[in-house]
Structure formats: C-alpha cells, structure tokens
Amino acid sequence: MELFFLVLLVVVMATALGSGFPVAFALPGAAIVTIAIASLTGYLFAGNVDAFFAQGGPSQWLSAGTTNLRGVYWEAQRDTLIAIPLFVFMGIMLQRSKIAEDLLVTMAKLFGPVPGGLGISVVFVGALLAATTGIVGATVVAMGLISLPAMMRNKYSVPLATGTIAASGTLGQIIPPSIVLIILADQLASAVDQAGTLRQNLYKAATGEISMPSDFSVVSTSAGEMFLGAFIPGLVLVGLYMLFILGFAFLKPSAAPAVHEPGTFNRKFMGKVLITLVPPLALIFLVLGSIIAGVATVNQAGAIGAVGAMVMAGYRLREGKRGAYTPAIIAILAILAIAVALSFHTINIKRIETSDDVVAIIVALIAVTLFLLALVWSGWRTLVFEDTLRGVMVETAKTSALVFIILMGAAMLTASFRGFGGEELVKEFLLGLPGGFWAQFIVVMLVIFILGFFLDFIEISVVVVPIVAPILLSDPSANVTAVWLGVMIGLNIQTSFLTPPFGFALFYLRGVAPAAVKTIDMYKGVIAFIALQLLALVIVGQYPSLVNYLPNRVSLLSETAPPPKNPKLQYCLENIVHDEYQTNGDGIMSAIKTASNLDISYLPKDLQKKLQSGYENAEKAIPLMDDIFTAEKAVEDAAVDYRPIHDEVRALERDARRIEAHIKDLEVIVSRSGPNGVYSEERGMKAKAKIEGLTKEHDALMAQIPDGWKDIHKTFSAVQNAENKARLTYRRTVDSAYEPIMEVRKILGGAEQLAGLETEIASLKDDIRNLEPEAAVKRIEDVRSMVSDVDGTSDIRKGLTDARKIMRSKSPEPDKAVAEVDKSLAALAEDLKWRKKGEAELLPGLNAYDEAIKYNIGLRSQPRLPKDMALDVAACLSPHRDISLNF
Incomplete structure (x- = not known):
C-alpha cells in the first residue's frame, strides 16, 4: 500500500502543477492531501493511522517541513x-x-x-x-x-x-x-551529512573497523x-x-x-x-x-x-x-x-x-x-x-517570499516521499544499476534534464537533490566532491529554462518578441544552445578540476588554511615531497650530514640526544619515502587482478544488505501483526512469506561469492596495509626528525630574552623579604610566568616554584624562599653559558639546516603551506581519486 500512496503523491503533485496551481502551494498541498488520505485509509481498514507508512506516522511527516524551515531560519550555522x-x-x-x-x-x-x-x-x-x-x-x-x-x-x-x-x-x-x-x-x-553516515557504514561493513580514516570522509560545501x-x-x-x-x-x-x-x-x-x-x-x-x-x-x-x-x-x-x-x-x-x-x-x-x-x-x-x-x-x-x-x-x-515558500513546501513533499518509502525505492533502484557510480550519475542527470521540461529550478533543487545527492556522494569509487556535484546539477538545471514546453526563458522572450517572430523559430533557436549546455556538462564531468581547483586554491591560500598535517592533504603532499627528494635528494642528505657534524657537546644531555635522534630520523626520510612508493606500486599491481573480484563481491554484499534491511522491516510488521497489533494477521502472514522468499534470495546471492574470497581479500589487505604502514612510519619519522630542530632553535633564540629576566628574578629576594606573603606570592607568580614564556626553562622555574610553595604555606619562611630564588639564579647563569655559546656558534648552522629541510622533511610541522606548494596541492586535490578498494 505504501507504493500506492507514493504513486498517488506523485500524481497529485503532477496534476496540481499541470493545472496551473501555484508551485508554492502545489508541493505542500500534495503532501498534506496524500498523508491525510493514507492516514484515513489506515484508520478505516487497519485501525491505525500509521498502517500505510513505511516508517513513522502522519504527524512526523507533516511536521518535517516546519522543522526544516525552523532550522533554516533559526540556526546560526544555516544562514546561507x-x-x-x-x-x-x-x-x-x-x-x-x-x-x-x-x-x-x-x-x-x-x-x-x-x-x-x-x-x-x-x-x-x-x-x-x-x-x-x-x-x-x-x-x-x-x-x-x-x-x-x-x-x-x-x-x-x-x-x-x-x-x-x-x-x-x-x-x-x-x-x-x-x-x-x-x-x-x-x-x-544536509546531503553531505547523510552521505558521510552512509560511507562510514559502508567502511564498517567492508572492513569491520568502527572508525573510518578522516581522509576518506565526504567533504561539505558552502x-x-x-x-x-x-x-x-x-x-x-x-x-x-x-x-x-x-x-x-x-x-x-x-x-x-x-x-x-x-x-x-x-x-x-x-x-x-x-x-x-x-x-x-x-x-x-x-x-x-x-x-x-x-x-x-x-x-x-x-x-x-x-x-x-x-x-x-x-x-x-x-x-x-x-x-x-x-x-x-x-x-x-x-x-x-x-x-x-x-x-x-x-x-x-x-x-x-x-x-x-x-x-x-x-x-x-x-x-x-x-x-x-x-x-x-x-x-x-x-x-x-x-x-x-x-x-x-x-x-x-x-521573489524572496516565493523562494522560501517553495523551500518549505518542497521540504514537506520530500518528507512525505520518504514517509511512503520513496527514498528507499530510489536508493535501491540506483544502487541496483550495473555500472556503478557513473551509471547512477547519468540516470540522475537524465531525470533532472527531463524534469526540467516541466519544473522550475527551485523545485528540482529542493525535491530531487536531497534524495539522490547522499547516494552519489557516498560512493567511494568516484569519491566526487559536493561542490562538483552541485555545479553539475546547476549546469543541468540551467537547461530547464530553455526546454519546452515550460521553458521560462522562452515564455519571457515570447512576451516581448514582435508578432513576426514565430514560437517555432524560438524553439529551433534554443536547440543548439541546449546542446552546448549539455556539452559543457560533459566537459565539466570529464575534467572535475575545472570545478574543484578554485575552491581548493582559495582554501589553501586563505588565512584559515588547513595546516600541512591535515589528513586530507597527506596523499598529495607525499607525492610532491617525493618529487622534491628525487630532484634534490643529494642536497638534502648533504645538509643533514653538515648539521650532524655541528658541535653540540656543550648542550644539556637531553637536547644532545634529541638532536642526534632528529638527524638519524632525517637520514631515514628519503628511504622511507621510497618504501611508500614501492608499496604503492605493489598495491597497483595487486589491484589489477583483485579489483574485478572486489567489485563483484561488494556488489553482491550490497544487494544482500538491502535484502537484510528489507527483512528487518518485514520482521517489524510480523511482530506488530495480529488481533491486538498495528497490522492485520493477514498482512503478518504475507510478510512472513515474503521473508522466506527474501531469505532464499539472500542466501543465493551470498552463494555467488567466489570461493577463496576471504583469502584473496586477506592477501590484498596485507599489501594495502603495508602501504598504509609505510605512510604512517614516514610521517612519524619526519615529525620526529624536525621537532628537535624547532625546539633547540627556539631555546637558543631565547637567550637574550632570558638574560633580560635576570634582574627580575634577583629583585624577588627583596620583594619576598619586604612584601606581605600574598603579595610576594603574586610577585613570584608574575616572574615565573615571564620565565615560562622562554622555552626550555624548567630548571630555572623549579626554584621559583619551590619559593612560591614556601610563601604559600601557613608559616612562610622568607629566608628559605630567597634561597630557592638563588637556586633559580644559579640555574639561569648555567643556562646562559650554553645558550649564548649555542646562539653564536650553533644557531646559524641550525637555521641553514632548517632552510634545507623545512619544506620537505619538516613540511608537516609548518603552520601552513608555502604558496607554490599550496597551488600544487590544490591541483593535486582537484581530480577525483578512486578509494573504493579501501572499502
């Protein structure tokens, strides 16, 4: 019966629009009338107004449009x-x-x-x-x-x-x-949120992992x-x-x-x-x-x-x-x-x-x-x-009122469409098409093009997009961006203004054209331009960079650009850094060797160990990058034989999951049928029979999975995991290689600032003796905060911390606190010796080393990408990358 009311919904809407009834009222009117009829029918023949809804009831779906409108107007995040x-x-x-x-x-x-x-x-x-x-x-x-x-x-x-x-x-x-x-x-x-959930569920079903890597997530648009x-x-x-x-x-x-x-x-x-x-x-x-x-x-x-x-x-x-x-x-x-x-x-x-x-x-x-x-x-x-x-x-x-009324009406229509199971039918139809994403995409584009003969762009946008966009965006084989899909739909919708019989641009022009201009000539004239619009659609579909590059470029060059450690950037960054290693590897290794020969014997032992470890890790960077590309080549070679089997099995599993979901819905009907149930006993028996048929169909699908699939998948996963491990090992290694350099440079660069604090620390001795304990504690805290602003001063802060503790006690002892301050002064004097020597002798060499490795080994640790690399990454991110073998 849900299917009957779904057809009734479409017929009522089409009749209202075809009769010239205003769109702003035809959309919500169709939803309200159909929901009312379905509720009344359920009450009369099943004793329950919810009986003929796929899920939920009339109150839920009638209120959905209002809820959507309230979200549009009242949520600060949706003020677009x-x-x-x-x-x-x-x-x-x-x-x-x-x-x-x-x-x-x-x-x-x-x-x-x-x-x-x-x-x-x-x-x-x-x-x-x-x-x-x-x-x-x-x-x-x-x-x-x-x-x-x-x-x-x-x-x-x-x-x-x-x-x-x-x-x-x-x-x-x-x-x-x-x-x-x-x-x-x-x-x-909104579609991106749903697509993200669908992709997460797909990843969990395919791999068993609860959390999906963030670089596989669906990115929203604005x-x-x-x-x-x-x-x-x-x-x-x-x-x-x-x-x-x-x-x-x-x-x-x-x-x-x-x-x-x-x-x-x-x-x-x-x-x-x-x-x-x-x-x-x-x-x-x-x-x-x-x-x-x-x-x-x-x-x-x-x-x-x-x-x-x-x-x-x-x-x-x-x-x-x-x-x-x-x-x-x-x-x-x-x-x-x-x-x-x-x-x-x-x-x-x-x-x-x-x-x-x-x-x-x-x-x-x-x-x-x-x-x-x-x-x-x-x-x-x-x-x-x-x-x-x-x-x-x-x-x-x-104009604005018309747009917003249509938005609300379309939200109610879409909600009722979902209430009668229309969304699931569309989903099953699209996912059941052979050919994967592109078959689904072409069908959706064809439907939108045909709807353009009869509907305006607003109705198409708010009725069709929420239903089909989550399905298209969630597919990992195409891994398209939301902005690309939006522009493709926008280009397609544009034809609706030119396609007869309801091409609005033709109506507008007919209204001002002289009588000598025949309507048939106008129709002939737009055919070539409709073809050009479809050609533009093909061009943009073939070259997604035409859409994606500019948003990527602006994002990566903006003040709020993501840092180089952002997971979404790693694949492209590693390709770019690999090219840098290939062209300038000898120079990088020479810089590492020169830096490792610098005299660091006078530095504290912990800093010496960190620097030595950093040099050793830096020497591993280029070989580890080679390991990544060796592993990537191994995945590409293995994928040649693995992909056909993978695609076949995942298609079977996808169909099986759809059947499992259908069985669960039918089991709910069975559990709620009977003399005192929501559904009649007859409907419960039909649901049981259908469950038996679907179970057989499910088992038949699973039986088609090739023998040895688990071993084949396990073998390929091992190759794939080797690549993932190589990438993670490289990232950890270069981070460990660069972090000591940043730390030591900051510490040595703070020598002058630290020397300027010597007078402040020394003055604490008089303050401790002359001020009230509370005031003395505040003074110690202020000076300690100044010292904390300089990196690597934990030894100096220790005496100040102990002095503060003494003055905070119930029986403050100024002399003991002063003695602790003297310890801080002694530690400061010792620090300044090696800091000043390091600033004069070591820091120039470390700065030169930093310039050599900053945008290769140390790239992930930078606050933002340099402009030339940002442009390269924007170009790299613009094509769509197939990630389906990870699912």
Whole structure:
C-alpha cells in the first residue's frame, strides 16, 4: 500500500502543477492531501493511522517541513539563504535603473563590426548581468526588448537571435552569484551529512573497523565554494556560446552579418564604454572578489552587492543632470580612504596606543560617515525618482517570499516521499544499476534534464537533490566532491529554462518578441544552445578540476588554511615531497650530514640526544619515502587482478544488505501483526512469506561469492596495509626528525630574552623579604610566568616554584624562599653559558639546516603551506581519486 500512496503523491503533485496551481502551494498541498488520505485509509481498514507508512506516522511527516524551515531560519550555522533577498535586490535594482539597458546598447555598438558581433555582445552582456543580477526573467526581457529588434533590423537569423537571447539570459543560473547555487549549497550541506553516515557504514561493513580514516570522509560545501566552483564552468559555457555564434557567422555570414556604424569609435564613445562597463565590473569584483579573498561571507558579499547597486542606480537615474555622479564619487573616495587607513594601521578602537592610531580611527570614522552619506543620498534618489526603490523592494519581497515558500513546501513533499518509502525505492533502484557510480550519475542527470521540461529550478533543487545527492556522494569509487556535484546539477538545471514546453526563458522572450517572430523559430533557436549546455556538462564531468581547483586554491591560500598535517592533504603532499627528494635528494642528505657534524657537546644531555635522534630520523626520510612508493606500486599491481573480484563481491554484499534491511522491516510488521497489533494477521502472514522468499534470495546471492574470497581479500589487505604502514612510519619519522630542530632553535633564540629576566628574578629576594606573603606570592607568580614564556626553562622555574610553595604555606619562611630564588639564579647563569655559546656558534648552522629541510622533511610541522606548494596541492586535490578498494 505504501507504493500506492507514493504513486498517488506523485500524481497529485503532477496534476496540481499541470493545472496551473501555484508551485508554492502545489508541493505542500500534495503532501498534506496524500498523508491525510493514507492516514484515513489506515484508520478505516487497519485501525491505525500509521498502517500505510513505511516508517513513522502522519504527524512526523507533516511536521518535517516546519522543522526544516525552523532550522533554516533559526540556526546560526544555516544562514546561507539570507543572501537570496540581497542578491535579488541587487539584480532588480540594476534592472530597474536601466544599467542593463546601457550595457546592451553600448556592447552592441562595440562588437557590431565583428561577424556575429550583435550575438556576441548579447552573450557578453548576459554574462555580465549574470554576475551582477542573476535574475533570468528580467535579463531575458531586457535583452529581448533592446537587442532583438536590432538583430532583426540587421538581418539576423530569427532562430539564432532568439536562441542567443534566451540562452544568454539563463547564464545567471550558473555564473555566480546565483540563487540556484545558494539553494544547492544549502541542500547539499544536509546531503553531505547523510552521505558521510552512509560511507562510514559502508567502511564498517567492508572492513569491520568502527572508525573510518578522516581522509576518506565526504567533504561539505558552502555557498562561497559553490560560487568559486561554478565560476570557471560558467566561463566555459560563455566561451562555447561565443564560439558557436562566431562559427555560425563564418559558415553562414548572411545569418549573422557584421554591423558597421560610421563614426562610432571616437573618444566620446570610448568614454561611454568605460562609464558603462567599469561600474558593473567593479561591482562584480567587489562581490565575488570579497568572497574569493575571504574578506566577506556570501551574506556580506550580498550586502556589498545591494549597496553597490543602489549607488550605481543613484547616478544612472540622474544621468545628464548636474551632480549626477557626486554620491558615487563620495562613496569611492570614502572606500579608498578606508583602504588606505587599513593598509597602515589595524583599526581597533579598543587598542589605541599611539597618536597615529587615533588619527587612523578619525580618518576611518570620517570615511565611514561620508560613505553613509553617499548611500543615503543614492537611496533618496532611488526613492524619489520614478519610485524605483519602492518597486525594487516590493519585487524583492515577492521573489524572496516565493523562494522560501517553495523551500518549505518542497521540504514537506520530500518528507512525505520518504514517509511512503520513496527514498528507499530510489536508493535501491540506483544502487541496483550495473555500472556503478557513473551509471547512477547519468540516470540522475537524465531525470533532472527531463524534469526540467516541466519544473522550475527551485523545485528540482529542493525535491530531487536531497534524495539522490547522499547516494552519489557516498560512493567511494568516484569519491566526487559536493561542490562538483552541485555545479553539475546547476549546469543541468540551467537547461530547464530553455526546454519546452515550460521553458521560462522562452515564455519571457515570447512576451516581448514582435508578432513576426514565430514560437517555432524560438524553439529551433534554443536547440543548439541546449546542446552546448549539455556539452559543457560533459566537459565539466570529464575534467572535475575545472570545478574543484578554485575552491581548493582559495582554501589553501586563505588565512584559515588547513595546516600541512591535515589528513586530507597527506596523499598529495607525499607525492610532491617525493618529487622534491628525487630532484634534490643529494642536497638534502648533504645538509643533514653538515648539521650532524655541528658541535653540540656543550648542550644539556637531553637536547644532545634529541638532536642526534632528529638527524638519524632525517637520514631515514628519503628511504622511507621510497618504501611508500614501492608499496604503492605493489598495491597497483595487486589491484589489477583483485579489483574485478572486489567489485563483484561488494556488489553482491550490497544487494544482500538491502535484502537484510528489507527483512528487518518485514520482521517489524510480523511482530506488530495480529488481533491486538498495528497490522492485520493477514498482512503478518504475507510478510512472513515474503521473508522466506527474501531469505532464499539472500542466501543465493551470498552463494555467488567466489570461493577463496576471504583469502584473496586477506592477501590484498596485507599489501594495502603495508602501504598504509609505510605512510604512517614516514610521517612519524619526519615529525620526529624536525621537532628537535624547532625546539633547540627556539631555546637558543631565547637567550637574550632570558638574560633580560635576570634582574627580575634577583629583585624577588627583596620583594619576598619586604612584601606581605600574598603579595610576594603574586610577585613570584608574575616572574615565573615571564620565565615560562622562554622555552626550555624548567630548571630555572623549579626554584621559583619551590619559593612560591614556601610563601604559600601557613608559616612562610622568607629566608628559605630567597634561597630557592638563588637556586633559580644559579640555574639561569648555567643556562646562559650554553645558550649564548649555542646562539653564536650553533644557531646559524641550525637555521641553514632548517632552510634545507623545512619544506620537505619538516613540511608537516609548518603552520601552513608555502604558496607554490599550496597551488600544487590544490591541483593535486582537484581530480577525483578512486578509494573504493579501501572499502
């Protein structure tokens, strides 16, 4: 019966959408109606409202949507969706202020002389508007009103002209900032948690280990990473559009002729190009650049975009009048003043120490005041001229409300889909497909593409993604990143705006196109661009680095970059360090030998032992790295014969586990059936019969596992464990090799600081005799803290600790405490002898040794990666690495 109600849910939803019922109410309405019918049917025929739910009951699934919405709004960690109204405001403001119109007209004149130039200008402006507005409907309407008549006048092919406008208008869905990317990031954040649990369970089932290595975990994504990941694929799509138009114009010049306007390219026109082009580009730089640089979160970048759009609208609405650019100029000067002040001082009103700090804060306050003045001035202009601000605010509220209502409704629909066992059916279907991850992925992409003929991007994002993403992300054979999957889905969803019968970009264009433009010509025109979008999908799927590289690069170069000891980085770091050993191994060994010959006889015995041990471990580093790659080659050789058997057995075990889960569900029905149970006795008997059939099927599957599988797996695991052991041995060895160097360098470098404390320690003797015991204890603690700041001072601190203990006792004895202070002074004097000698004779040699091994043997102990290595690691991490043999 659960299957019947699942089909009913889909039919009710499809009927509501097909009849024109608003999406925002069709999704939750379908869920509520179906759950109500299932509950009533269960009550009437089984005596229990929960009878026809796969798990849980109606109250659980009806409340799931509300719970999800509460999490979206009330959890500080999930504030990503706040950026949506900010970016919507930015886009509508730029649209209403006619800045988009200026871009189209100016770029059309600029590219006109090039064959297909008008089409290229539409694509170029579409890309710019995508990076500033992201509002498909407004972009298509604006370009349709302005560019389509010009292209028709200049004898452009009608299908080419309409297809170019419609396709270019959809670029806002993949070029950041994009609403669809924000929604996908939010949905994928939840999917990653589920995928991580699935992969953990898979690892436990395959290996028996409770904890999975962290470098095998599924990494989450954010809106900022989605923006970075989609940036290059968006440019690839723009490039494909432009190349297609150029090729079309070359093959058929009459369909896309060049447009020459005499006297266009003069000084006045070039000034117009700069004024029209630079502000939107600057806004794009501020919005995306602030995210890429890590200066601002997505929400803060959205606020930057909204403010920038208002300032731009302020001068555009007063264009041609006196003082039109005054607010914008004030805003620019204020921002420059703040930037200059920040470059020279850390502006913090709580840390004013010098007169220069006061001046910097005053400058910053003046600049902020001027910027606020410019913003209020621009806002006033948008309010009083053509009532622009009010219209923008109303449209922003409408669009944002629509998005959030759809999100809530989709959450309820998804919850009810799960309640009737739909998620398990989808999971079983996908996991049962031959061909592994790529077969599953292609089917999901095909389903999303087909759904794009009927549904909008929001419905697809919030209904389909939560169901299929955990399955795709958990697969260790592909080991895809969440950001890559999100961008691939985003590229696929983009086609939904062009695919008939419900291609929204086609509707928008049809509404503003002249009657001479036939709808069939519009459909013909978008076919080529749909094909280009699918081609872009194939390219990005084939080269995941196009998506993953930029987020990896920004992450590894940011102030919060993970340290080199991060488990996720080890595989790539060891490949890079191995290459370094191959090219510079002799130089590294020579540096180790030179350092080991330095005179350390005057150092304390413990430091001597640590240094000697460090040198010995350093000498082992290169041979141990060779052991890693020998072991890795052994795994690769063994995997040739092992992989087919492994894949076959794991597929059988996976199917068997699905059957086991089904049997457990049926056993629950059996245990709860009977006269006093939830389910009828008849249903219990059917469940028993089904359990018997499934048990036989399960046993038949397990019987197909090849003989000797356990021995084969044990043999390969031994080879694999040898590689893991080699890697762990190398990591421990290089850490042990470098840590003594860091310790001794810090100790010797603290000689001067320690010498400066001699007076402080000596003064304690008078303080102990003259101060009250409590005050004396506080004084001793202060000096002891100063000594603790210097590395390697445990012997010196011992006397101070004993002196404090004496003065804390019930009967303080100042003379004994002073005697302990004298011991600390004596220990300090002894320390300074070898420290100063080491600082003069040994430290230069250790510093030179450190420079030689810092970024190879000592790389794991550094606080962060150097830039060149960070870039190499980012490139190494970008392709997807198959880790399935570990499962």
